[in-house]
């Protein structure tokens with residue numbers, strides 16, 4: 001039996017506690033072991049709040065695409081459950097998927113057709129789409145992704161960024177509650193990345209929940225309200241991006257012509273993680289309860305000439321390093 005046949009045969013109920021209100025995607029113990037034995041996703045408990053831009057972050061091979069394929073009912077989990085828009089997947093795929101716009105592994109476009117005609121083709125393939133309003137839907141979708149002016153050009157002449165936007169336009173032909181985008185900026189130049197990020201922010205502003213996978217930490221920081229971090233098929237952490245970054249302490253940096261004295265004074269005040277680099281001495285940010293002004297005063301009292309003094313906010317990357325004890329290796 002194929003995966004799809006198994007999915008169709010599965011009943012629309014399951015041995016789990018069901019969805020949660022305000023949660024657009026909920027998985028419990030979601031696990032996928034491929035036939036070759038590879039454990040791609042291992043006991044994933046994911047909760048994506050309605051209205052969030054949710055970044056699904058992890059190095060290549062960490063299980064992001066496999067998870068997305070299970071969420072969309074394209075492959076069956078080995079065990080565990082997934083609810084999307086409150087319904088179990090893959091059992092409820094037929095009712096759920098029309099409300100979900102998805103862009104995975106690049107859009108399937110006909111290069112010899114214009115951008116507009118590609119959208120007409122997508123719309124015609126949708127049995128629920130009224131042919132009488134097709135033109136308006138297509139023009140509206142082109143407009144939303146900023147391709148109205150280029151709509152009459154053949155898709156093969158489009159840049160990679162334009163092709164991605166055309167794929168998004170196809171996903172937006174119908175109103176969607178949820179957009180699922182697998183590495184939407186992969187392979188794009190900085191301008192193309194900016195276009196996609198702007199579009200994602202706009203869509204989120206209109207109330208669409210966006211679930212996007214990425215291996216780029218700064219991308220997640222720039223566009224996402226929430227994030228989950230995957231490594232080797234397991235979920236390391238999830239939550240609001242601000243809370244994830246806050247989990248890491250940030251760094252206190254002192255710029256001074258007297259770095260050796262500064263390092264000594266900071267060490268005497270219990271600083272950890274001391275690093276001296278030329279005229280900059282940095283340490284882990286002091287624990288809560290330590291008054292930064294006191295640290296600065298101690299430096300000055302000891303004769304250290306302080307040129308600059310400040311705490312740099314922790315980034316998501318700091319949080320990731322703190323969590324895993326290793327850098328974020330995109331090569332996986």
Ligand SMILES: Nc1ncnc2c1ncn2[C@@H]1O[C@H](COP(=O)(O)OP(=O)(O)OP(=O)(O)O)[C@@H](O)[C@H]1O
Pocket residue numbers: 034035036038039040058059060061062063064065066067
């Ligand atoms: N069809 C398959 N059969 C066997 N193993 C697979 C299959 N698809 C993926 N894998 C393996 O499962 C693991 C997770 O892959 P997956 O593609 O889900 O990761 P990813 O985080 O999306 O990475 P990428 O960004 O490279 O797609 C990898 O070790 C991969 O080699």
